[in-house]
Amino acid sequence: MSNSLRDQLLKQGLVSKEQAKQAEKQAKLKEHQGQKTQSKKQKANKAIVDKESISYLAAKAREEEIARAKELNRQKEIEREKKAWWSQVRDIIDCQHVNDPDAEGTYYFLEDKWVRKIEVTLKQRQLLARAELAITAIDEKYYLVPAAVAEKVQARVPKIVVCFHQAANGRIAEQDEAYIAYPIPDDLIW
Template identity: 35%
Template sequence: MASLQDQLLKAGLADEKKLKAHQKEKKKQRKQQPKGAVQQDETKLRAQQAREEKAERDRQLNEQRNEEARRKAITAQIRQLVETNRLDRSRCQTDYQFVHGKKIKKILVDDTMTDQLSRGRLAVVFMDERYEVVPEPVARKIMERDADAVVVLHDRAQQADQDEDDPYAGYEIPDDLMW
């Protein structure tokens, strides 16, 4: 079977000069384009995609590491604030009950701490699986870093409003009354 070029020559639709010029042009194009150029382009494209995917994975991993380092730093700051500002409860004998999560917890405090806790001057903080009592300004600093660490901190403004509207404000509570 003859090629298409031979058939066109026999039919008189093409001449020898055009055929040779076309063959020379094709040969030039083949020589200019190295062998496997299409494969090289695909290989380069795949390599570029692999680099981009690796860069994305590295970026995500780096972001996770930074987040974990930030959490550790915040935990260390809270631990330092609690350790330096906690109140001594070694001689306390009064139970103070509060809600943490869905459970009622209790810690030992003295009577002045109980009063200050209820007025919002002291706060209960949960750190390292234990509860500590710290002053209110320290609790505010801790809340800036992690609001979940502060378990009990009564708001002073609400209590001031309640005291003004309290119909029993004129009645004193006897000292010997125990709840």
Template identity: 35%
Template sequence: MASLQEQLLKAGLADEKKAKAVRQEKRKKRKQQPKGATEVSESQIRAQQARQEKAERDRQLNLERQKEAEQKAIHAQIRQLIETNRLDRSRGTESYQFVHNKKIKKLLVEPAMVDQLSRGRLAIVCINDQYEVVAEAVARKIMEREETAVVVLHDKPQQSEPEEDDPYAGYEIPDDLMW
């Protein structure tokens, strides 16, 4: 099969002088390039840049998908912890009020639960806009995964030594007063 140059010569669209000049120009370019170097065209450079940009976008998308999958897994773990460890509030007669998202919420619990909630032995957690009461240890596990899921968890009172000249040392202040 004849080259394009030979076909153009046969058709009379190019003459021998121009063909010879083109061959010499190609040869000069080849000689001027160092050995092992290949001529890279602009389109190849653009294509390579496009591949690199696409690979970077793909990496970013994969990172986002991994983060979303991790968030879903954490949410599922929290849901499972709450479902398996929530305390029964069906016989709750006293209301326990607390603040969540700058709003006062009310939860019916048993009288013993009110005392334990105020002492930090129980906690209130929120999942899917539902409030549940769980033990303090479970609430700490939930806090490790996501702190915003735990709505109410009071710190346990520290047993401090009374001062020697404290006139009110004999009077204990109750921390479960209902106003």
């Protein structure tokens, strides 16, 4: 019972087969052209959106690239400063160290958890005990430097000064009261 309008009109004799075919062709052509124009509109809108999104993405990529470049420049500047500080510290220690190649005694000190030693004279041992000398380490070599130099070096690169008894005077107050009567002698060799 579901005859199409075309079939009903043909049965009634109101239209001929050719007219029906022609009407059907025009309907299909109209539908096809409507789809084409709609597709063109969609493509045009998509092209506009694509151009906008491409320009947005390009601008965003440029911003990200600029941010990465700034961060990289900042890191390079920090590395350059570190190298400059290290070279300054090396120069200071090379010029100011007072290591004696003819030292006859050994001075033991703690570096991190390890006991290390350096060759010193008796006078240098006394200066170390009075905090007038300090021990610095560069490339696993130990250097004796005056206290003023040690403070300069410690301000720039703190980990390079491995033994500096600058807090020896204030340390007595921190000790237990039972040991205050028994001070450690300056000339103690262990």
